[in-house]
Amino acid sequence: MAILIDKNSRVVVQGITGKAGRFHTKMMLECGTKVVAGVSPGKGGEVVGLVPVYDTVEEAVKEQGANVSVLFLPAAAVLEATIEAITAGVKLVVVVPEHIPLHDMLRIRKFAHQYGARVIGGNTAGVISPGEANVGIMPEMAFKKGIIGTVSRSGSMTYYVADTLTRSGLGESTCVGLGGDPVLGSTFAEILPLFEKDPETKGIVLVGEIGGIYEEQAASVIKQMTKPVVALIGGKYAPSGKRMGHAGAIIEGDMGTAESKIKALKSAGAYVVEKFSQIPEVFKNLLLF
C-alpha cells in the first residue's frame, strides 16, 4: 500500500514533447513508472520514446486508461491543462511548474473540489511511492520502500529527508511534495489523513518552511492523529520581509514565522526536530520498529 500513487497508476504526461517533459518521461520510465501516454495538442500520433502522444487528455484516458497526470508546461498553461485533465476523469494532477498565478490556483482548488480530484503543486518535485511509481522529478536513488510517509513544501528538503530515512533503514511508503508556491493544490491538512489511514505508513515526516499558514492549519489535523508526526521547519533564522527562493517563503508581519509554526505543531503533539539526523532517532525512540 501507498498513498496517491502505486504500481497501478497509469501516468499521462501533459507537455511531453517539451525538453523537460521528454527528459523526465525517460527518468520516470527508468524507475518503473507506468507512463502510458503523453499529451501535446497538434502532435497527436507522434511517439516520445515508446510513449504514444495524443492531442487531448480525454484520448489518453480512453485509449490508455491514464488516471494520473503530470504537467511539464509553462505556468500560464497550468489552469487550462489541469481543468482538461480533471474533466477527462483524471483524479490526481501533479503540477511541476512554478509561479502559477494565485487566482488560478484558487480556481484549480475550487474545480478539483467540485470534481473530487486532487491536485499536487505547483512547484512540486512530485510524488513517489518507492518501488511502485515516481511521478515528477524526484531522484529515485535517494528513496527506499519503507514505513514512513513524508509530506513537504520543498523538493530539496524532501531529498535530504529521504536520504536520512534510507540511511536509517526506515524507508518511505510515499513521499508527497506539496510544492513551494504560496497557494497549493493540496495542503498538509489534506494529505496527513491519507497517511493516517494507510496501513503501511507507521509514522509521518512533515517538512515545512516559513511563509503562509499551511503548517498552522495542519496542527488541528495532527491533534486527531494516532500516528506520530515528526516536523522539521526551515527558516528559523530567516530575515523578515525577504523572499527566500520559493515564492511562498516569505515572512509577512507576524504571519508565517518559523516560531509560529513550531509552536502550533508542538502544541498539536508533533515532534519538532532541528536536524535531519534527529528524525530517525525520534521514530526509533517511539519503538516503531
Add this chain to the structure above:
Amino acid sequence: MRLYEFEGKALFVSAGIPCPEGKLCRNIEEVEPIIKEIGLPAVLKAQVLTGGRGKSGGIKVVTSLEEAKETVKNLFQLKIKGFLVNKILVEKKISISKELYLGVTIDRFLDQIVIIASNEGGVEIETIAKTAPEKIKKIYKHIDEEIFSYELIKLWKELGFSGKILVALAKIGVKLFGLFTKYDAKLMEINPLAITEEGEVLALDSRISLDEDAMFRQSELAKMQIEDRHEEGELTPREKEAKEAGIPYLDLDGNIGMFPGGAGFGIASIDLIKELGGKPANFMDSGGGPTPERIAKMINLLVENPAVDAIFGARFGGVSRCDEFAKGMVMFLRKTQKRKPMAIRMTGNMWKEGMEIFAKARQETPEIFEGIEIYGIETPIEDVAKRAIELAQEASKLRKS
C-alpha cells in the same frame, strides 16, 4: 508586487473610486506648478513601497509655497526603512469627518476572497481586529463569484451608515472587488477611506499588492507603466549582481558562503549551520537545473565576497543533475586562481557521473583542487556542514594572524 500609492490611486480612479485631487512630483522644480494647480493647504506624501510612512516623517502638510519647496527638498533626502524617496504625491488637504477601512484579500485558510470593512480606519486592520472586532464586517466570495451591491449595502448598514453615504460606500466596495479580480491582486486596501466634512467619500490612501506571477496577462498595467519591481529596499552590490544574473541571493552577516542547491534546503541550510555553531554569509537558491556557466557564476559570488572564509556546498541532483554541477565546478576552478576552502557534498541524479568528472579533473590538474573537499552519498550532510564550519574557523584564524 506592491504598488506605490499614486499607482494604486490611478487604478482607483480608472474604476471610479474617488480620490483627492493630486499630482506626482519627481523633482524640486515641479513643486511650484503643482501647488499652483492644486492649491493650499496641501499634503506631501513620500512614495515608498513600505508601510509606516507617517511615523517616519514621510507625510507632511504644508500651508505655503515656500514651506512646500523646503519640505519637498527634505523629503527627497529621507530614507524610509531602507527606501529612498524619489517621488512625492502632492494632494489637496481634505477635511475629514470620519475615517473607515475597506480591504479585499485572500483568506488563506478558506481559499476564498474576503471583503473586509470597518467603521474605524487609519490604523492597521489587525489592530482593530484585536481591540474592537465588533467594528469589522466581512463578506466571503469564491473566486469568479459575483458580488452585488445589496451585499455591500447590508455590510455598511450593519456598521451604522445610511443614506447617500451608505450608497457611495457600497459602490466603492463593488468597484474595489472588481479591481481585485481584474488585476490578479493579493491585497487591495483603502485605509483610510474617508468621509469628508462635505459628506463625500474619498480614498485617502491605497495599499495594493499584485501577483507578480500573473503579470504576463496584465498588459493594461504595463501601459500604465506599472511593471515588476524589486520590493525589499536597497540591495547590496552583491545582491544586485546576483539579481542581474537571475540568482535568488541575500547577504547575511556571517563568514560561511552558502551554496546549498534548492530553495527549501537553501533556507534550512542556514538553520543547520546556525544550529551547529556557524555563521552563514548569505542565502542562495542555487537549484532548479542550473547550467555549468550558472554554477560557476554562483560560486564566484561567494569566492569574491571578502567576508567569506569557507564555503558550504551541497547538491542533491533532482532536476539539477550532478554531472552538470561537477562540470560547472571544474569550469570555475580551471578558469580562476581565486580560492576559498570548500566542503561540498554531492548526491542524487547522475552522482556517479559527477564524481567521475571530478576524479578525471583531479588527475589532470590536481593543483586546482587545493583546499577543496568533495563528499559523496556516504557522508551525511550534517558532517559536511560541520566540516565547512571547521574550515571557516581555520581560515578566519589564519586571516586574523
